[in-house]
Amino acid sequence: MDTSISGTLNDQEAGALLAVMGSFFLVILIIGFIFYLVDAIARFKYLRIRNYSKAWLAFIPIFGIYATVEATYGKVDKIRVFGVDCPANVIKLYPIAISAITGIASRIQSISAPVSTICGIISIALGVVVLRDTLARLDKNVSVGFCVLANIIGIIGSITLLGACKPFAPGQLDYMTDTRVLPSQEGTDSQVPPQ
Numbered sequence: 001m002d003t004s005i006s007g008t009l010n011d012q013e014a015g016a017l018l019a020v021m022g023s024f025f026l027v028i029l030i031i032g033f034i035f036y037l038v039d040a041i042a043r044f045k046y047l048r049i050r051n052y053s054k055a056w057l058a059f060i061p062i063f064g065i066y067a068t069v070e071a072t073y074g075k076v077d078k079i080r081v082f083g084v085d086c087p088a089n090v091i092k093l094y095p096i097a098i099s100a101i102t103g104i105a106s107r108i109q110s111i112s113a114p115v116s117t118i119c120g121i122i123s124i125a126l127g128v129v130v131l132r133d134t135l136a137r138l139d140k141n142v143s144v145g146f147c148v149l150a151n152i153i154g155i156i157g158s159i160t161l162l163g164a165c166k167p168f169a170p171g172q173l174d175y176m177t178d179t180r181v182l183p184s185q186e187g188t189d190s191q192v193p194p195q
Helices: 011-049 055-059 061-073 088-092 094-106 109-137 144-152 154-165
Strands: 078-081 084-087
Touching (some): 011 055, 061 088, 061 109, 084 088, 109 154
């Protein structure tokens, strides 16, 4: 038996370390899949309640967000975000845009960290607006603080959306005919009478 401190792992120790790392990775993978499934089911139920014809898009990550935004705001050209009218397609595809900007910036070391931080903040801010308005469509009013937490810990928002869907039947709140003004859309030009 070698009693010296060598600083290297023998085959048995390396095998044990790989087994622990593999088990940890498997647990993380299972938890991630469960989170994804809860989110997809919540979005699917929401899309069905809103009478969205392609509710199955909820199970495709980026398209689930696209469909949720469209079912929340309707087929519009502009969506008001923080008082600014943005093109609806930009809001529907914000995860792709933010990922692309972050990916490009990561190649330039001098701007990588600040751009990533700004993109993370923008992503959470847009997620807050969309989640709050989505829940408002189901008559569930939540605070901005709750929506921030739900966007940082995604499963909270998914479970809340799933619970908010319970009292409604599929097709009950058709997104094409629902004209209620959402919290983020109050004060848009189309809602305010001319002066």
